[in-house]
Amino acid sequence: MTEPKLKSAPLAYQNEPFLNSPDGRILRLLSEYSEPLSRFRREQIQDTVVFFGSARIHSRDSATSKLNDVRGNGAHIAPAQQAIDMKRAEAAVDMARYYEDARQLAHLLTGWSSQIPAKRHRFVVTTGGGPGIMEAANLGAHEAGGKTIGLNINLPFEQNPNPYITPSLNFEFHYFFMRKFWFAYLAKGLVIFPGGFGTLDELFEILTLAQTEKLAKKIVVVIYGSEYWKKIINFEAMVDAGVIAPQDLELFKISDSPEESFEFLKNGLTKYHLGAQQPKRTGEAAIPEIAKTRP
Secondary structure, eight states, X not given: OOOOXXXXXXXXXXXXXXXXXXXXXXXXXXXXXHHHHHHHHHTTBXXXXXXXXXXXXXXXHHHHHHHHHHHHTGGGSOHHHHHHHHHHHHHHHHHHHHXXXXXXXXXXXXXHHTTSOXXXXXXXXXXXSSSTHHHHHHHHHHHTTOOEEEXXXXXXXXXXXXXXXXXXXXXXXXXXXXXXXXXXXXXXEEEEOSOOXXXXXXXXXXXXXXXXXXXXSOOEEEEEOHXXXXXXXXXXXXXXXXXXXXXXXXXXXXXXXXXHHHHHHHHHHXXXXXXXXXXXXXXXXXXXXXXXXXX
């Protein structure tokens, strides 16, 4: 009697039900660390400048086109709804200046960083990979002929990567905290354009890390758009209340022009990251150069 042959079990790393189970979570987490690490090394990315801002801010052409559509629909909708739609469309046209400014700033920064004599790519423009301010920054860097990174994430509502990301540097994350790790780990500069909850989250995380000296490097921070941000955050009131120190206001610069922001970033990045190597604090470990290829 011939004994039946038992079918070979799948290798653990090819067992999709296991990989997608709670027990496989640690492997999924490690993958979102190791796979980007491998790609950044392969693409020779040494460090980045991260742009944050709303996904809902459109280009001037797009916002103007939408405003014209709303004006043309006036005869087909109730006057009250028309007034609401007009107000929103007019606000979108006003906010579109930030899209254009992000595009210009990313272009200036990439044009400068591309000329830095280095074996690896320095200060690469990086965004969350979606539309709005993210698209604007990736577009500006793309137009300047540089590499540009998009760290996208799966969301309940669709967020497709914008078309201006360098294809080999287009990432998709499941875990927010792994995505935030990669934003912060390579960043030497941070530019915060007007945005909502996510933008505030990223801004205050970096400021908190800097304030508490948990960063082993200097991140040059620009908060862009004083008209918007002074309505959203009253930093001076925080100082007056004693919840932050006066010197905490030196952790960032508020700016209103691409040219001013670029000069601040260029000067800070040159001082802290292109000049003589900064001395390490006592007991501080060396910062790993993840872009360094293995022999």
